[in-house]
Amino acid sequence: MPVYKAPVEDVLFLLNDVFHIERFANLPGFADASADVVEAILGEAGRFCEGVLAPLNRVGDRQGCRRSDDGSVTTPEGFKQAYRQVVDGGWIGISVPQEYGGLGLPTALTQTVNEFMASANMAFAMYPGLTQGAIAALLRHGTAEQKSLYIPKMVAGDWTGTMNLTEPQCGTDLGLIRTKAVRQPDGSYKITGAKIFISAGEHDLAENIVHLVLARIEGAPEGTRGLSLFVVPKVMPDPDGTLGARNAVSCGSIEEKMGIHGNATCVMNYDGATGWLVAEENHGLQAMFVMMNEARLGVGVQGLALSEVAYQNAAQYAKDRLQGRAITGAKFADKPADPIIVHPDVRRILMTIRAFNEAARALILWTALNSDVAHRSDNAKDRESADDRLGLLTPVIKGVLTDLGFANAVMAQQVFGGHGYIAEWGMEQFVRDARIPMIYEGANGIQALDLVGRKLGKDGGRAVMALFGEMQAYIKEQAADAAMKPLVEPLGKALGHLQQATLWFAQNAMAKPDNAGAGATDYMHLFGLVVLGYMWCRIAAAAQRRVADDKSGRMNAKLVTARFFMERMLPETAAHLARIQSGAASLMELPAEAF
């Protein structure tokens, strides 16, 4: 059975030594997050994920969710009890304002706990994860009544949340949504239509499910400008939260899918279900984007989470499995063979994954801190620049962390040889589960277009120029440090590639927008490598300060891994640049029928 150990120490190192979370103490909620409180919370969350959620991961995969003829859905054995513990632990509302029953603590803690939960049991973690997204959308766009009715119930875990966008004829292109909303005399709406791919759409974990649904009000314009967002509860609540009659929304079927079997992916049928408008009429997409942006960061976290747990198991196997001898001579002559970790090609895999994991975790925490500044700071300028950065990094985190998270799960599986392909070892489940984050919440190609088509040019390129400026200044400053020079020099070269690529778009994509589309995915990955490289420099700088006093070897391991990243992963930036600069011509030349 797979192992999992929550990387609590690494998170604490990042928060304390790399990002100096104490410097944010002026933000609301951060004063409560003292070092010992954070350590206690993460320690407890880690133990829960290791001891309760991880052992249920394979059970969930094997049993899946079952729909009964009455439309009810049963989750796998043990999920209900585990969900109750999540609720009792208060994990859902760690960062939700206290007035709604949350703890108001930094978002970085929520993202960390979510990482632990997704490593231990991704299909399970999606239930509270989607609730958090729904809370975020209602916090920002709900009426006062909606907030006070729904959010405390969701924080308490009594009600869970979903997002309902996709329909059979529309995924990426939400302008094609057909689900209808008809205004009723009492101000509510009757919602009619079918939604597909609704994660956690129906289940037995909580007494109610709060669906956030995109629909088109009768007579509204076509396209995305005619979409409105509605809150549609499974069971109708009184204003005080007492549950009444069942609403006309039901699960029509459960999808059979590649992975995340423990999460119910539902076809949801709305047959004149009662809903209430969230945000203004025809402004539903903007409101839904709040939820989607929250969700996109969360999906990036899933990419990291699966890469982390896959790494831990591959590393353990590589130390246990005796097979062959080191090319430089037997290392354990007394054993029938050496453990396979003596082989450079096995280490290449392990180093590649850990070089991703630590930097990806840093990137998420850094972005979470920016997110808190954007939402909590009393300084408008700080809020603006943090929000710029959040918007810029969200598609990078979603796209790059899930692409590489999946690739890493596949590499970790490879360490097991044939055993990696066999269900009982658990590695193939990680691969199947890790595949969906590349697709949902906007397929990664869409993330790349969001980055290149929207985020780069927004506000005259303000966000990207600020980030490039920060990195350039950092590189210049650190280059004077002999220990840091071997790291910031390659980063500077990679940043140069990113800047060249950015310039190339500016010069070549205005007249020929296909040039932007043709280079978008490469640009996103080029961007990701540069910011991960930047994270490694910051990690290394912090590790450098502690390495002399560190008996554990952990700080030295970070310095070695940083070097590995620069030598082995950053060189890819040149290939991305070459592809981007080759433009769209050879992609667009063939007629469709030639494919």
Place this chain on the structure above:
Amino acid sequence: MPVYKAPVEDVLFLLNDVFHIERFANLPGFADASADVVEAILGEAGRFCEGVLAPLNRVGDRQGCRRSDDGSVTTPEGFKQAYRQVVDGGWIGISVPQEYGGLGLPTALTQTVNEFMASANMAFAMYPGLTQGAIAALLRHGTAEQKSLYIPKMVAGDWTGTMNLTEPQCGTDLGLIRTKAVRQPDGSYKITGAKIFISAGEHDLAENIVHLVLARIEGAPEGTRGLSLFVVPKVMPDPDGTLGARNAVSCGSIEEKMGIHGNATCVMNYDGATGWLVAEENHGLQAMFVMMNEARLGVGVQGLALSEVAYQNAAQYAKDRLQGRAITGAKFADKPADPIIVHPDVRRILMTIRAFNEAARALILWTALNSDVAHRSDNAKDRESADDRLGLLTPVIKGVLTDLGFANAVMAQQVFGGHGYIAEWGMEQFVRDARIPMIYEGANGIQALDLVGRKLGKDGGRAVMALFGEMQAYIKEQAADAAMKPLVEPLGKALGHLQQATLWFAQNAMAKPDNAGAGATDYMHLFGLVVLGYMWCRIAAAAQRRVADDKSGRMNAKLVTARFFMERMLPETAAHLARIQSGAASLMELPAEAF
């Protein structure tokens, strides 16, 4: 349901226009392979795969194989009837000498039919595929009696074959094999032990199963030098082939695995089973390597096969699925949205896969022709150089074609968005099935070590120098052609990277062999890109000759795809070189406990 159309026209173009198969007419069997015979065989094989095997692919995945308490195994519905058709079509023995009931035709035809079968139904195709491997081993190493007893039955499909190497404690490291063989007075041996991961180990498709088993004769040396190869039939045959009593070998269980559910992956228990020695005592590994090399080419073909069928389905979906508008303005203003093939990022995926598929198919056919020269030519010098090339290219084909075949299946799945994750669309099965070729018949890391550690230096580097020389001469010759120059120039640069990497190993891996291990996987992929690029140049040169008269657009599509390959895929060679040249230091520095 997934579609599949066998790429017969492309194969004919490669055999006739690119490789001029008629020039090999002096080889035994090739005179029978006239253009119309080849076309008729491939056409018939294609129709069979499209019409019979492809519709059974999902059935096989859903039902899997079932083991009964008596140890018998039932294959999925329809497999028996389809297998009968494979047998009746004579597909198993296309390239087996006529004296054993085969057709003696070129190996290129066998590889092509195997590609079609694996595209249509990989789990099914493994049953005849393993039989072909067993035939190859017996042809080369069996006694005259063994050949005449077993091979005709296997060609006729009455008996199938397996290879039994892996045991729980040994996969890559066959020196750890514990299965024992005890010599009997009649010259036979009693085999005792347990083998795992035995594909097609037990089934209901044929009346007998011929197991080729590696075991250690009592008193033999430890390690691989004490291994012998045995033929162990499931049912004991009389010398004339009449079946007698059941042998003491049985299927203990079937593995539950990620994919290829239609193929029974068995634990095989040998309880004093009767076997006969193949090849000399303690020379089993060399004999098994014949089968493994044959199998490795076949596994490379599987990588291509899944990439091809995944491509076809993704291309079709991209032309059908209406979603969003072209960035340059609506292409189908009368429809609610444009088909997604208008988007450059979707085309990037499709072009990447097709740029692999066509060149990979060329590489396989070219290698198959070399294989026939190596085995059939009456000129010793020709045999030697063809055998050199076969040995050099085998690990590249196995490793690179399966790594990229899997990556391509994943990319093709991405084109489907959420539908790609749902079982009914079939794409997720392609991904699960495509994962195993990277692992079995020697995990791809082992292929890389075989290439770098064995094949490069063999006979003073004769094979690699001959190939580099041929490519250099070709590049020089074609550079004078204005149409070819834009293709051979980037190939020349990539070949330069490959030569630098080769030189770097020569200079840095003798004293520090970890430097070879650390760069092996990158070197294999660098090698693969260069030979695929060489294939594209040869395809383009042939297409160039026909493009003026080609009304179908197919020749122009090849020229565009060749350019795409050079612009988008070859730039990766520089990153591989940089990684190789970074050496082993940052991989080997950490102690095992730091992982």
